[in-house]
Amino acid sequence: MADEQKTLRQVVEALGSVAKVPGPVTMGTHILHDLNLDSVAVMDLVMLLEERFDTVIPMDRLAEIETVGDLVRLLSRAGSGAAGG
Amino acid sequence: MLAKYRALREDHAAVSAAGRDPFGVAFDTVLSATEATLDGRRVLLLGTNNYLGLTFDRDCVAAAVAATEAEGTGTTGSRIANGSYGGHEALEKRLARFLRRRGAMVFSTGYQANLGTLAGLAGRGDHLLLDADSHASIYDGARLAGAQVTRFRHNDPDDLRRRLRVLSSQPGDKLVVVEGIYSMLGDTAPLREIAAVKREAGAWLLVDEAHSLGVLGAEGRGLAEAEGVEAEVDFVVGTFSKSLGAVGGFCASDLPDFDVLRIASRPYMFTASLPPSVVASVARGIDAMDARPELRARLAENGRALHAGLAAAGFALGAGPGPIVSLRMPDRETAIRFWNLLLAEGVYTNLAVGTATPGGKPLLRMSVSAALTAEQLAFAVAAIGRVGAALGARGDNDTAAAAVAAAE
Numbered sequence: 001m002a003d004e005q006k007t008l009r010q011v012v013e014a015l016g017s018v019a020k021v022p023g024p025v026t027m028g029t030h031i032l033h034d035l036n037l038d039s040v041a042v043m044d045l046v047m048l049l050e051e052r053f054d055t056v057i058p059m060d061r062l063a064e065i066e067t068v069g070d071l072v073r074l075l076s077r078a079g080s081g082a083a084g085g
Numbered sequence: 086m087l088a089k090y091r092a093l094r095e096d097h098a099a100v101s102a103a104g105r106d107p108f109g110v111a112f113d114t115v116l117s118a119t120e121a122t123l124d125g126r127r128v129l130l131l132g133t134n135n136y137l138g139l140t141f142d143r144d145c146v147a148a149a150v151a152a153t154e155a156e157g158t159g160t161t162g163s164r165i166a167n168g169s170y171g172g173h174e175a176l177e178k179r180l181a182r183f184l185r186r187r188g189a190m191v192f193s194t195g196y197q198a199n200l201g202t203l204a205g206l207a208g209r210g211d212h213l214l215l216d217a218d219s220h221a222s223i224y225d226g227a228r229l230a231g232a233q234v235t236r237f238r239h240n241d242p243d244d245l246r247r248r249l250r251v252l253s254s255q256p257g258d259k260l261v262v263v264e265g266i267y268s269m270l271g272d273t274a275p276l277r278e279i280a281a282v283k284r285e286a287g288a289w290l291l292v293d294e295a296h297s298l299g300v301l302g303a304e305g306r307g308l309a310e311a312e313g314v315e316a317e318v319d320f321v322v323g324t325f326s327k328s329l330g331a332v333g334g335f336c337a338s339d340l341p342d343f344d345v346l347r348i349a350s351r352p353y354m355f356t357a358s359l360p361p362s363v364v365a366s367v368a369r370g371i372d373a374m375d376a377r378p379e380l381r382a383r384l385a386e387n388g389r390a391l392h393a394g395l396a397a398a399g400f401a402l403g404a405g406p407g408p409i410v411s412l413r414m415p416d417r418e419t420a421i422r423f424w425n426l427l428l429a430e431g432v433y434t435n436l437a438v439g440t441a442t443p444g445g446k447p448l449l450r451m452s453v454s455a456a457l458t459a460e461q462l463a464f465a466v467a468a469i470g471r472v473g474a475a476l477g478a479r480g481d482n483d484t485a486a487a488a489v490a491a492a493e
Contacts, residue, residue: 038440038445039440040440040445043217043236047236047238047244050248051247054251056248056251058233058235059235059236
C-alpha cells in the first residue's frame, strides 16, 4: 500500500508534466474521461512513466488501463523490469 | 451498428464544414504526374508521393498495356493458388537484384507488405519494438503478429537501447522496426545509431523504405544505403505506390529461409496477386529508377527548392530539405482553412489532422516530384506565401521550434 501511494505520487507528478490536470487525482480517477487526455497525451504519459520506472509496458497491456489506479497497480507490480510477463 | 462512430462523424463534419471535405477529394481527370482537374479547374499536385514522376512514364504505360493485352486484366487468384505468373517471379528477382538482396517477396499493397512481413516474422513470444511515429500499417501488422509490442520514442536510439535492456531477460526474438523517411514530417531515422543498438542487443532490424526507395542513397536503395548500414538491416520493406508510381509492396532479405514466409504469412497468402499490368509497369519502373539517377537528382533539387522557397517566405518547416515538406499549423481550424484556400489557389496538398500526426499536431503536408518544373514550384511557393500571409500563419517560428524540441 505504501508503495502504491508512492507510485501514485509519481504518476500524478508525471501527469502534471504532460497535461493540465483539472483537479485532484485519486486512484479512481478515469484517465480519458476525468482528465481530458487524448490518446496522444496518454501515450506520452506512458512513455514518461516507463522511463521513470525503468520498465516497459507492452501496448496490449494499455487496453486494460482505465483509471489512474490501474496504471499505479501495473507500475507497482513491474518495479524495475518488464511489466509484460 | 455505426452509432459508435458518432464522435468521429461529428469530427469529420467539423473538418469539412469550412469548405471541401479534405478526405473526399476526387479529381475529375489526372492530366500528368503533376496536374489534375478538380471541378473543371486545373490544380497543381503537391501531395502525391509520386517522387520520380513515373505514373505517366511512356515505357511503364506501354509495358502495362502490353501485359494487359497479353495476360488479361487480373490474375483472379492468390500467389499460392493460380495467381503467380512468370511476371511476378521475374519482378521479385529484378527487385532483389536492385536491392542487392538474396530474395524478395511481392505483396499486393504496401500496407499488406508490412502486415504480411510483421505477422510472418514475429509471433507469440517474440517482441516487436516500434518507433512511436510508425505508419498505421506497422501498428496493424504488429497487432496481427501477436507478438509483444513496445513503442520507443521517435528517432531515439537511447530509448530503444533502454527498452531492449529491460526486455533482455525475456525469451523470444526481438525485431526493431523503423522507417527510412517518416511520411508526416519527412524526417529520417538515425539509422547508424539504431543499427549499433540492434547489433549490441542481438536483435533483428526491419527498415520500411516506403518513402525512401528511389529517393535516398547514391543508387536509390534507400536510407540504409545512404547511411552505409545495409549489412545491419535484416529486412527491407517498401512499396510500389510511391517512387514506382503503381501499387503493391515488397519485403526483401538475405536470410536463406526467407521463402518460408510464402506459406506462413497470411496477408501474402490470402489475397489476390497484383494484376499483370502493375507487375509489368513496376518492373519497368525499377529499370527507370536504376538507369536514370537524374530523376533522383531532380527530386532532391525540387525538394531543396520548395524548402528554400518556403523558408525564405518565413515559414517554419518540420524537417530539413527532402522530398516531404510539412508546415506545422498552429491549430486545426487554421490548418483546414489553409488547405482550402490553397486548393482555391490551385494547389493540392495533404491535410493531416488527428493521431496520424506526430504529437497529434495538425500539418499541411506536401511532397515533391522529379516531374515538377521550376515554374510549378515557384507558383506553389507564391500561392502558399499568399495564403500564409492572409491567415497570419506562416508558422510561428518560436512555437514551431518548441514543438520540434518537445518532439525530440
